[in-house]
Amino acid sequence: MGKDHVMSKVKKTIAVLSAATLAGLSARVSEAQDVVLEISSTQPEFFAQDRAIWDLYEDENPGVKIELFPINEDTEAAYQARVAAGDPGDLRALVFPTKDNYQTYVNLLDLDFPWWDLMTYDAKSIFEKTNGIEGYAPAINVRAGLHFQFVYHADVMADCGLDPKTTVRSMDELRSFLADFKGCVDQRDDMDIVLDTAWQPRVYGRWFPEIFAIAAGGSKDDTRALYAGDIAWTDIENNPLVPYFELLKEFTEAGYFPDGWWEQAWEQDMEARFIAKKSALTLHGPWIWNKVLAQNPDADLDGFLVPPNGDGVVWQDATTADRGSVLYVANSDDASFEEAKKALYWWTSPEIVKLRAEAIGFLPAMNLSSVGGVQLQTPQFMKVIQPAMDGAFGDITFDDSLDGQAAAGGMKKSGTPFVIEDNANAPLIGSYVSGEITIEALMEALQTRWENAYGAS
DSSP: OOHHHHHHHHHHHOSOOOHHHHTTHHHHSOOOOSEEEEEEOSOGGGHHHHHHHHHHHHHHOTTEEEEEEOOOTTTHHHHHHHHHTTOOOSEEEEEOOOTTTGGGBOOGGGTTOSOGGGBSSOTTTHHHHHHOOTTOOOOBOOBOOOOOEEEEEHHHHHHTTOOHHHHOOSHHHHHHHHHHHHHHHTTOSSOOOSSBOOBOHHIIIIIHHHHHHHHTTOOHHHHHHHHHTSSOTTOTTTOTTHHHHHHHHHHHHTTOSOTTGGGSBIIIIIIHHHHTTSOOEEEEOTHHHHHHHHHOTTOOEEEEOOOOOTTOEEEOOOOSSTTEEEEBGGGTTSTTHHHHHHHHHHHTSHHHHHHHHHHHTOOBSBOOGGGTOOOOOOHHIIIIIHHHHTTTTSSOEEEOSOOHHHHTGGGSOTTOOOSSOSGGGHHHHHHHHTTSSOHHHHHHHHHHHHHHHHSOO
16 A cells, blocks of 8 residues: 555545654554554544554554454443453553553553653553552553533524524523523424433543533532542532532423433434434533534534633543553463554554544644644534633633542542442432432432442441
8 A cells, every 4th residue: 555545545534634744654663574453443433533544554564454443332341341351452542441450451661662751741650640559551641631512503503593602601601591592492393302411421420520510610629529538428518519410400300401311322312313413402522523524524513611610610631541542461472462562652652643633633642842733623622622722712721630530549449339430320310300319318329339439448
């Protein structure tokens, strides 16, 4: 496969590819032996972008074949069974290592990993900070913390005479907007959902609680204190997550959320509806933009931030080992392991991180000045994140420090479930938002879960 052909293929998939970025890649990658490497894509929605970039590796290493495969939410269990059986892929591009599974992954501190000094966070010790395990780096994450925002079909909002991007700056303005949008949706025949959502344990157990704790006037300091045990979950007045749960109930009772949303699936129900334009508003990370535009390149999407707290602070996920790339201990003695190492080093090199960032639209957690930095053109970044950084939505600061659950990771007892981030909590939260139990009963249940996971033995 010639380089011109490769570049043509990549340009069809990736909006921005600098020819200069590709220069010199072969100088760092040694001549490979005939070998097949099984590598997961970062996420299924980015499979095409990843495939185009890995094509470059094959082009520079004619003896190597990359078998790229996706892992989705509905195939995760099957893949984990394969890992447990001692037959993992060679490299997985997105993992969430924990103190219960970190020894599944090679300790990158034991390898000659070349990029530590380029990381913009303490990548060598971040796993110790979030899990209490000293001297182990199971994954390398080159992506800065992700952003969530409200995403909407702009033509539907225009039909309703609404412009939330310019009018929603506070929680009260959000409430007013949702009430107005509901009035419009109630008059439409093509949709009946105001704010589309569905259950997903990490979303509703970790990200949304922190996002709305800040929006309600709190801070990550408050949620860190909660998880550390300095604030009791049953302390209704001071628990920073109580406003989040109360907001879920408020939006459920107001008819903004789909009926029985906690029993629905994030991808199969909510995302499918939004992609098909059977709903027009959701709260989501960067992936939904790609999914909608993959189905309909002419879709008119826009977005706006979750309102900041009184200090202008908006949540951003911290950069941790979560969502990083790993090698597997089970493969350490395989003949292909050395090639897998080189592939990992290439995948996390400045040149390729630049390509990945520009293809997918993430801010890198890596100093890329040696390759000219990044020029992000993806819709989430261009329409929401960059304007926010430029002051279009007021004096906004993104807080990307550790959230409560991450900061308390070293306290957590091995083998115990998280306080909220657990599929078992869907019916519990459903019981609260549907009025079957009180906020006090919900917090008592979560206090018990906290004591089981973090309390004294």
